[in-house]
Amino acid sequence: MTDSNQTDTPFDDPLGDDQLMNRLKAANPVTFDAQLVPQAAADTLLDQITSRSGGFAPYADTDATRATRSVEVSTPSIRSIAASRAARAGRGRWGLLAAVAALAILLIGAVTVFAPAGTQPALAVVQSAAQETAEARSGRVITDFDVVGHEDAEQEALSGSMTAAFADDDFAVSVDLDPSSTVMSAAEAAEIGRAETRLVDGQLYITPDGEQWMTIEAPEILQSTLARLTDLRTILAQVEELVEVETVGPSDIDGLDVTHYRSEVDLADRTLAESGWLPGAQGTQGTPVDIDARGLVTIDLYVDDQGLMRRIEVSGQAEPVDATIEASADFSVTTNFVDLDSDITIEAPDPSAVETLDFDAESNLSSLDN
Amino acid sequence: MSTQVDDFRAMFHANHQKVVAYARRRADDAVADDVVAETFLVAWRRRTELSTMDNPLPWLYAVAGNQLRNQHRSANRHLRLVSKMAGDVTAGDQEPARGGEGRPAFETDPAIDVVRSALATLSFDDQEVLRLVAWEELSYQETADVLDCSVDAVAQRIRRTKQRLARAIDNLTDADPALEKTDTQTHTRGA
Numbered sequence: 001m002t003d004s005n006q007t008d009t010p011f012d013d014p015l016g017d018d019q020l021m022n023r024l025k026a027a028n029p030v031t032f033d034a035q036l037v038p039q040a041a042a043d044t045l046l047d048q049i050t051s052r053s054g055g056f057a058p059y060a061d062t063d064a065t066r067a068t069r070s071v072e073v074s075t076p077s078i079r080s081i082a083a084s085r086a087a088r089a090g091r092g093r094w095g096l097l098a099a100v101a102a103l104a105i106l107l108i109g110a111v112t113v114f115a116p117a118g119t120q121p122a123l124a125v126v127q128s129a130a131q132e133t134a135e136a137r138s139g140r141v142i143t144d145f146d147v148v149g150h151e152d153a154e155q156e157a158l159s160g161s162m163t164a165a166f167a168d169d170d171f172a173v174s175v176d177l178d179p180s181s182t183v184m185s186a187a188e189a190a191e192i193g194r195a196e197t198r199l200v201d202g203q204l205y206i207t208p209d210g211e212q213w214m215t216i217e218a219p220e221i222l223q224s225t226l227a228r229l230t231d232l233r234t235i236l237a238q239v240e241e242l243v244e245v246e247t248v249g250p251s252d253i254d255g256l257d258v259t260h261y262r263s264e265v266d267l268a269d270r271t272l273a274e275s276g277w278l279p280g281a282q283g284t285q286g287t288p289v290d291i292d293a294r295g296l297v298t299i300d301l302y303v304d305d306q307g308l309m310r311r312i313e314v315s316g317q318a319e320p321v322d323a324t325i326e327a328s329a330d331f332s333v334t335t336n337f338v339d340l341d342s343d344i345t346i347e348a349p350d351p352s353a354v355e356t357l358d359f360d361a362e363s364n365l366s367s368l369d370n
Numbered sequence: 371m372s373t374q375v376d377d378f379r380a381m382f383h384a385n386h387q388k389v390v391a392y393a394r395r396r397a398d399d400a401v402a403d404d405v406v407a408e409t410f411l412v413a414w415r416r417r418t419e420l421s422t423m424d425n426p427l428p429w430l431y432a433v434a435g436n437q438l439r440n441q442h443r444s445a446n447r448h449l450r451l452v453s454k455m456a457g458d459v460t461a462g463d464q465e466p467a468r469g470g471e472g473r474p475a476f477e478t479d480p481a482i483d484v485v486r487s488a489l490a491t492l493s494f495d496d497q498e499v500l501r502l503v504a505w506e507e508l509s510y511q512e513t514a515d516v517l518d519c520s521v522d523a524v525a526q527r528i529r530r531t532k533q534r535l536a537r538a539i540d541n542l543t544d545a546d547p548a549l550e551k552t553d554t555q556t557h558t559r560g561a
Contacts, residue, residue: 020532023539024504027485030394037390037403045407046382049414050375212401355398 123245126261126301126309130239133309134232138167139340141230146178147331157182160189165339166230170346172198173229199226200348213349215356235335236309242299251302253336258302258310265297295319311336378417381426382410388506389430395505396438409434428515431506435498435516488538496531503528 030036146159160177174196177189191208198205204226207213248260297316304310315332348354389409393402412433413420420426489497495517502513514524 020536021504023481023485024489024500024535027482027489028395028505029486030391030505036387036394042383042386045410046379046386049382049407049411050378212404353400355401 122247122261123242125259125303125307126242126245126263127240129301129303129307129309130236132307133337133340134236136232136337136340138342138344139232140165140338140344141232141235142336142338144334144336145332147329147333149329150327155182162229164230165344165346167344167346169202169227170198170200171227171230172196172346173226197226198346198348200346203348205349205354207349211353213354215354232337239301239309239312245301248300253302253310256304256310258304261301261303263299263301265299266295308340309337374417374421377421378414381413381420385427385430386410388427389434392431392506393434393438395501396435401438405434405437408437425512425515428508428512431502431508431516432518439494484539484542485535488535488542491538492531492534496527496534499524499527500531500535 141162141164143162143164145161147157148159149156158177158181160175160181162173162175164171164173166172174193176193179186179189181189194207194209196207196210203215205213205215242263242265245261245263248262251258251260295316295318297314297318300311300313300315301309302311311334313332313334317328317330319328386406390402390406393405393409396402397405409430413426413430420429423429489500492500499513499517502508502516503510508516510521510524510528514521517524519527
């Protein structure tokens, strides 16, 4: 092995614009210095690497948690990454639909009928419960989702759970994806599971691993978008639009006595777009989603003795109205409302673990797994 | 076996500081140090293959670059997923921290700041090809090895990217006359 040969560094580029390159060189934030890391620290790292195959601390970090952290790394290949992206870009329309179907996860009540609200007692109970629950200033919204899309012989699945804690305007959101999800690789799903987003005092924090955080000056539009995850008024507003609700009977949720109600909504009389199922949705190629669908959606609602909404389950199957498209989506989304008005504090990460990241809200978000 | 270990140790000592510099140009020190450690752990696991390389530095840069991409990509993926679940599409596709970003401001030279700001407006790939040549001082061949493309492609990309960079600098200086084009001065740390 030899050191890098620097003799043919081509600063005499085809444009002959040495001044620009020199300006760029001057903008180098870190000039090479043999003492960037002390030799002893480098030697320690080298010893750790050569003496064991995993689990080491960079530069003899004294932090015990880092010292014991198992490092699992792959060997990245630029070519393989490019190929993977190309393959993803070629995914069919149904992969798109399966992915965007997940958008409906929190839009649990969006399967609405545009008609005046009814007057039956069960309906009044669930609507009252929705209104009462929406007043909570803190709590946790835990959503379990399972969406499977089929198109021809292909299938895409998205399964997992999202936990969103909120206290006034602050919130923390984490998502665990089931390894069976096919919209991304198992490794990517695992990465998602280690990630977390927090909004504290208007500042957005994101961590990929629970250790190192990045913060961005989140524009209002992004803040308001993310806030929908924990905005009970938004989540529960569509309950107001239900027309018919029947009482199923007593039930319990983890020992909590509740009353079970049910409503059914037929998608046949409107399109997904019209029903508000997929507002603002984009496919993997950034194309608007406008797929007419039909199917029966069952909405199960659970109200506790205090008149609070504790759980909403939305399940069913949607098919394209266009019979020439052999596709369908089976979905089950369960949203639990827990710890309402309890003492919850969303804390900003330790500043020493936070890196500032520039953020361009206008840049393109075209792919879920890009 | 001992020869292979000795070769690895020699390779480490020859390249370690350069990989540290590479990572710290693109991320804060804590992240960079993790990336460096993980990069050499990958190298250790692939030491047999690595021992056949005359110049492993481009390979190490490629591994480190992908480590950086992965770190930021996972955070971005989470943000995008959460945003999509919220039913809107506003989150950006964040690239790894660009040179000078994410670290405390230690430069005061507007001529340098405008170059960095202009560089940050380019795509990650455009930035990377320029950084590899200007900051890592790689040859076209070495740059091609890092980016896994041909030397001709590197030359072409540099030509195009320099034009974009020049336009970006002009746009910034036109938009803010305070960022007057001045002679560059080197205000770097680690020197």
